[in-house]
Amino acid sequence: MAVALLFLGVLSACASPGTPATASSAVQHTCQAVSAVLSDGPDPGADPVGYAEAQVLPLRQIHTSDQHLQKAIDALATAYQEVFDTNGSEAATAAVHGASDQVNTICPGAAS
Numbered sequence: 001m002a003v004a005l006l007f008l009g010v011l012s013a014c015a016s017p018g019t020p021a022t023a024s025s026a027v028q029h030t031c032q033a034v035s036a037v038l039s040d041g042p043d044p045g046a047d048p049v050g051y052a053e054a055q056v057l058p059l060r061q062i063h064t065s066d067q068h069l070q071k072a073i074d075a076l077a078t079a080y081q082e083v084f085d086t087n088g089s090e091a092a093t094a095a096v097h098g099a100s101d102q103v104n105t106i107c108p109g110a111a112s
Contacts, residue, residue, distance in 0.1 A: 030064040031107030034073060037062065038111055052083035052096070072102040076111060 041054030059077035064070050079095040086092045100111035 024066075026064065027066050027069060027106070030062060030066065030069055030073075031110050033062050034059070034103060034107055035110040048093070049084055049088045052080040052088070055080045056084065066106075069103075069106045072099065072106060075099040076103055 037058040038055060040058070042050040044051040056077050059073055059080065062073055064073070076096070076099040079092065079099040082092040083089070083096055103111040
């Protein structure tokens with residue numbers, strides 16, 4: 001019984017998604033690109049709408065073969081576009097927080 005439990009533990013560990021430490025170098029490179037984009041532009045505290053506008057195009061120019069990361073980046077770009085389009089509406093700002101959480105799940109701290 002103990003051997004079966006150990007086997008199941010090892011099997012589930014192999015099936016779990018990779019952690020940032022084990023992410024491919026391509027994903028790590030993309031995470032660095034996302035972080036670099038989001039660290040550039042106007043001060044988000046002083047000009048949240050201008051900051052959002054400044055992030056859309058650079059985020060849209062980031063491409064990766066990792067489907068989950070690409071989806072998260074695209075969602076973040078779309079959320080920032082919505083912040084710009086709605087002049088910082090509460091719903092759009094909430095969408096940015098949700099999309100940022102998606103990116104941070106794959107790239108810890110990139111969208112902080």
